[in-house]
Amino acid sequence: MTRLPKQFSNLGFDPDALRTRYREERDKRLRTDGDEQYVEITETFARYADVDPYVEPGFEREPLATEIDVAIIGGGFSGMLAAVRLRERGITDVRIIESGGDFGGTWYWNRYPGAQCDIESYCYLPLLEELNVLPKEKYSFAPEIYEHSQRIGREYGLYDITLFQTRVTELRWDTAQDRWLVSTNRNDRIQARFVIQAVGTASRPKLPGIPGIEDFQGHSFHTSRWDYAYTGGDHRGDLIGLADKRVAIIGTGATAIQCVPHVGRHARSLHVFQRTPSSVDLRGNKPTDPSWAAALTPGWQRARRENFADIVVGRPFEVDLVNDGWTDIFHRFQADLRRAMAEGSNVDMEELALRAEIADFQKMNEIRHRVDETVSDHDAAEALKPWYRQFCKRPTFNDEYLPTFNRPNVHLVDVSANKGVERITPKGVVANGVEYEVDCIIFATGFEITSAPKRRVSFDIIGREDESLFDHWRDGLRTLHGLSSHGFPNWFFIGVNQNGLSVNMTAMFDDQAQHIAYILSELRNRGLTVAEVTAEAEAAWIAEIRRLAVNNLAFQEACTPGYYNNEGQLAARGKGLSSEVYAPGINAFNAVLAAWRETGLLEGFAVR
Numbered sequence: 001m002t003r004l005p006k007q008f009s010n011l012g013f014d015p016d017a018l019r020t021r022y023r024e025e026r027d028k029r030l031r032t033d034g035d036e037q038y039v040e041i042t043e044t045f046a047r048y049a050d051v052d053p054y055v056e057p058g059f060e061r062e063p064l065a066t067e068i069d070v071a072i073i074g075g076g077f078s079g080m081l082a083a084v085r086l087r088e089r090g091i092t093d094v095r096i097i098e099s100g101g102d103f104g105g106t107w108y109w110n111r112y113p114g115a116q117c118d119i120e121s122y123c124y125l126p127l128l129e130e131l132n133v134l135p136k137e138k139y140s141f142a143p144e145i146y147e148h149s150q151r152i153g154r155e156y157g158l159y160d161i162t163l164f165q166t167r168v169t170e171l172r173w174d175t176a177q178d179r180w181l182v183s184t185n186r187n188d189r190i191q192a193r194f195v196i197q198a199v200g201t202a203s204r205p206k207l208p209g210i211p212g213i214e215d216f217q218g219h220s221f222h223t224s225r226w227d228y229a230y231t232g233g234d235h236r237g238d239l240i241g242l243a244d245k246r247v248a249i250i251g252t253g254a255t256a257i258q259c260v261p262h263v264g265r266h267a268r269s270l271h272v273f274q275r276t277p278s279s280v281d282l283r284g285n286k287p288t289d290p291s292w293a294a295a296l297t298p299g300w301q302r303a304r305r306e307n308f309a310d311i312v313v314g315r316p317f318e319v320d321l322v323n324d325g326w327t328d329i330f331h332r333f334q335a336d337l338r339r340a341m342a343e344g345s346n347v348d349m350e351e352l353a354l355r356a357e358i359a360d361f362q363k364m365n366e367i368r369h370r371v372d373e374t375v376s377d378h379d380a381a382e383a384l385k386p387w388y389r390q391f392c393k394r395p396t397f398n399d400e401y402l403p404t405f406n407r408p409n410v411h412l413v414d415v416s417a418n419k420g421v422e423r424i425t426p427k428g429v430v431a432n433g434v435e436y437e438v439d440c441i442i443f444a445t446g447f448e449i450t451s452a453p454k455r456r457v458s459f460d461i462i463g464r465e466d467e468s469l470f471d472h473w474r475d476g477l478r479t480l481h482g483l484s485s486h487g488f489p490n491w492f493f494i495g496v497n498q499n500g501l502s503v504n505m506t507a508m509f510d511d512q513a514q515h516i517a518y519i520l521s522e523l524r525n526r527g528l529t530v531a532e533v534t535a536e537a538e539a540a541w542i543a544e545i546r547r548l549a550v551n552n553l554a555f556q557e558a559c560t561p562g563y564y565n566n567e568g569q570l571a572a573r574g575k576g577l578s579s580e581v582y583a584p585g586i587n588a589f590n591a592v593l594a595a596w597r598e599t600g601l602l603e604g605f606a607v608r
């Protein structure tokens with residue numbers, strides 16, 4: 001038990017009781033199979049990912065044989081930003097290769113009803129200042145984000161340089177030519193001086209390895225391939241095809257929180273199978289205020305992004321420009337700390353941690369209270385309460401999810417006692433010993449976010465020594481700045497590890513894209529054609545990442561399992577979203593990159 005400062009003696013709750021409850025809820029869900037509980041979407045399951053419901057079937061084109069400067073793999077925001085930032089530096093001999101039928105990546109695939117971005121649109125949508133546009137609302141819905149990606153494609157001429165509906169099947173470094181050979185499923189043969197791999201962080205759907213999953217005889221799909229031909233309607237809802245259907249949704253993460261209200265409104269019946277409840281905070285969306293927009297001054301978007309990033313990494317702040325459910329807890333903590341300082345308290349590290357924990361308890365008590373206030377059925381309300389710290393799992397924000405459980409046709413099935421759904425039969429879903437017969441199962445079970453890179457990337461990358469990147473990364477990621485690896489010349493990677501992770505992913509991708517564009521333009525300006533990270537630079541960066549790592553093992557260990565904490569299996573280094581990141585945060589990381597560029601030395605790269 002931690003000593004409680006006397007000003008916390010009247011909290012109105014018992015921190016020890018909460019700690020015990022959190023631990024019990026975690027223990028109930030811990031599984032020995034960790035990440036292995038999920039099945040890869042290949043072979044029998046390939047149909048869950050390989051379908052593209054948004055294109056006409058039968059697209060054909062002639063194979064392409066070409067030699068180019070840069071191949072960008074992926075036409076989501078990260079790939080598009082790479083192309084834009086290269087173009088700004090005069091590098092235009094570029095091809096984007098994209099598996100979907102249009103730009104957008106995440107927002108191309110995720111068109112499920114209600115899909116919306118939880119990060120404030122003014123921070124999230126890239127290139128707002130450059131394109132002189134503003135989103136309609138504080139939190140954009142998926143169609144607006146998808147349209148924005150198309151706008152970027154048009155405005156920057158990216159449609160002319162993109163091969164859509166094309167999957168890369170292999171990247172192989174050709175030492176004789178000093179080029180990457182890019183092979184595709186359309187028999188293209190592209191020789192590229194440089195490759196920028198921008199394949200996204202949540203692009204590979206995953207399924208739970210529930211026994212019998214392949215036996216189900218009804219209809220089923222993953223949320224990222226929403227089957228509107230079956231459900232009817234569109235992103236706004238109106239799922240009239242479900243009127244006579246009994247539907248099961250498995251999973252209650254950020255995706256389910258958004259689509260459950262729509263399915264609940266239209267299905268004959270809906271059973272939501274929940275293993276761990278999400279924390280569901282207020283949405284509070286509002287239209288963009290024209291007078292606020294008119295007062296914006298140049299540089300506003302970067303300033304806003306940096307302000308947000310500083311706050312959510314726990315830095316002190318004067319003003320909170322975004323001011324929402326992501327930053328709320330930091331307000332409480334900072335206000336409390338300021339009060340304590342003003343009262344002359346000597347706040348040591350232990351007390352600091354305690355105060356942060358208490359701010360968290362207060363926040364989560366409010367989240368739980370909101371469930372009681374909203375959901376009328378006592379058992380459902382109890383099951384919907386999250387018992388863990390706010391950032392153990394990704395927080396969610398929605399005003400319609402909880403009330404959905406007051407509908408007579410919607411039923412919550414708490415499957416926590418058996419660590420998930422037990423079985424799937426030809427007719428339905430078995431949980432807690434009961435078979436629920438359904439016509440359709442919707443898997444809201446997320447993506448391969450922290451599994452082995454080989455599971456997440458569907459092609460191999462063969463480097464200078466004929467070595468696969470996946471072998472090079474056998475014991476964990478090895479990079480300089482998270483962007484490039486030894487043995488893989490002229491290969492760059494836009495991602496989330498060994499760099500400054502931000503929940504505002506697009507800002508992070510843009511920073512990385514700008515840095516890579518700088519490197520490529522410097523090479524061009526100096527008449528150089530090959531740059532490869534040295535083994536020493538790679539090792540030094542990994543050592544730096546680990547030196548700075550905040551030891552948050554105790555925090556993560558106390559959390560219910562999920563992809564944030566490697567499903568609770570913390571012995572494996574480098575697993576879980578928040579391990580192997582640059583702990584001081586994205587702004588500090590960007591300062592490191594800026595200082596690196598400032599020297600002009602391309603330090604850590606062997607160049608010729």
Ligand code: NDP
Binds near residue numbers: 253
């Ligand atoms: P998640 O990985 O967050 O959620 C998967 C869900 O499936 C969890 O509730 C999980 O339970 C459940 N599950 C897994 N296996 C089983 C099983 N055997 N039985 C029952 N339930 C099971 O996926 P999402 O698609 O919801 O979200 C993925 C990520 O995408 C988010 O974290 C976020 O980063 C991003 N996203 C962002 C959005 C936004 O900005 N609004 C919207 C949607 C997604 P358990 O928790 O117990 O593991």
